[in-house]
Amino acid sequence: YNPKPKKIVESIRSFLLHLLQHNGDAGAGSGGLQAATACNAAQTSPVSPPAPSPPPNDAGVPTVRSIWDIPGPRRLPLIGTKWRYFFGRHRYAKVHETFMEMHRRYGPIMLDVDTVPIVNLFDRADMEKVLRYPSRYPFRPPTEIVEVYRSSRPDRFGVTNLINAQGAKWHELRAKLTTGITSRRVLQAFIPSVNEICDDFVDLVRRQRADDGTIRNFQDIANSVGLEIICCLVLGRRMGYLTTNRQNAKFMRLAEAVKESFVYIGESYFGLKLWKYVPTRLYSNFVRCEEIIYETIAEIVYEALEEEQLNCPDNDVKHIFISILQTEGLDTKEKISGIIDLITSAIETLSNTLSFLLHNLSQTVEYQREIAHEFAHCVQHITNEDLVSARFTKACIQESYRISPTTPCLARILEEDFQLSGYHLQAGTLVLCHTRVACLSEDNFQQADRFLPDRWLEQRDENDNVVNKRAEPGASVVLPFGIGRRMCPGQKVIDIELTLLVAKIFQNFEIEYRSPLDTQFQFLLAPRTPIEIRFRDRT
Ligand code: HEM
16 A cells, blocks of 8 residues: 555645635525535425526626536535535435435535535536537546555556546457447347246245245345346356355355445545545455455356366357457456456446335335236246336336436546536536436426336327327436446346346235335445345235
8 A cells, every 4th residue: 555645735735726716605595514414304306496697797798607606515625525524424325315405505516626626417408418428438537446456456457447447448448348248149148047047036035034024134135136147147157146055154245345345435435535645444444345356256257267168168159258258458357357347336236226126116016016917928938028018117117217226426527618507617527417316306307206107108009009208308317327338338237137027026926115215325325224025925
């Protein structure tokens, strides 16, 4: 670990520079502190306050304002607006609610100041401008703590990885690591295996539920199914996490380490970031999780590789990880850590998304019946055609992404100057597009706080012709997987996985959420655990 005193000087210098600028809270009234402590306000945002119009110059022509004119919480010497996160652990865990409050208070755009200014966007039109910018290599800010740790382990990791890389290097990694998991042909051929895994999941629920039908730690089996599916896709073999005792201590440690590492990544963005200079407890904990993740998954990958070599498979049916390992132009470390990243990305994201979706569906038993009805004709395996025609199930999933996404915002670095909500932002500015806030705003969705899958359904006549296309004005901000060239390469896998899981669950059970759902920000938005769900056999 290398302390970097130069960086400390840089940070201090940049804050001193900010101090020379306007000092925040310029927008909607006074009392930034008050705004920041009002974190537990209601979840949904009413219609947004309009952007204040630009002040006219002497000739009466509205002037374009700079980044430092953007309203936001008061900026303090050296710590900028970071003080907002210093009020106990809950401030950080509830940061998604704080952003709702910030939107209500400051309007469509808000400035935070960290080591650099961060522009928070809440307005749909602004987000569309930024996210739909036709970029060759979209620029997403890297996760610094991952970069710092990985560069301290050159024995294991290449110079960068897919999630953090930029420019031509990112493009190369993206092309070489994700071709298999995004291929329609590969994924369609994978559907029978996902069917089997989902059947095993249903059996596991039956075996593990208590006498009253309750599963007490639902997140554990949700993690197991996520890992089983991604290992089956990438490594081409069943791991047995759902059917055997392999759901053992080692695997539980892996799932826990993935979850915890997201928490530490999230925390590393806030506060004073002392971990950059000294190995703080946060940094040491993060390293501990990363080591568990690397060692456990590397062991799985190497085991699979050994078996593959023993069986000498036909070249045409190469598994995704073998294709990656045989790719030219990347070094072995980049390939192994790329495979590990793909597997890791698929565990917690799926588990959170499934838990939120089941919570939303548990509120209305008719929705559960409608899903069961949609798949009633599938006695054995569900096919690709069944998945495509399951309109109601897809509408439920889409609505759940809108109302309870696991990724509440998307980050970009502007590649050219932009005018957003009347402010001039220069190329290089870091912006956060708060899609969750926009999805919960009445500006974009009527009855935004209600789970209403019908809003995504077209009206059809008796011959199944569309007679009325529903046009939700806010549809463009429902972006659970991001957008553009940098969007999530796992989307198609998750589409299949989630639809099949929901289909099999409601073919077999009616569910009831037994634990209250509380959300916490852990880099991803996650349900507070443990989650208790009662599964009653469908009669
Ligand atoms: C419900 C599950 C998932 C959600 C909600 C999700 C969401 C996201 C989002 C929002 C991004 C950033 C996109 C952007 O900046 O535009 C992303 C990136 C990424 N995701 Fe996912 N993801 C999920 C599952 C997966 C799975 C299953 C995999 C792997 C198979 C995966 C691998 C990745 C990778 C590698 C990136 C970085 C892509 C790049 O920078 O080029 N994700 N994901």
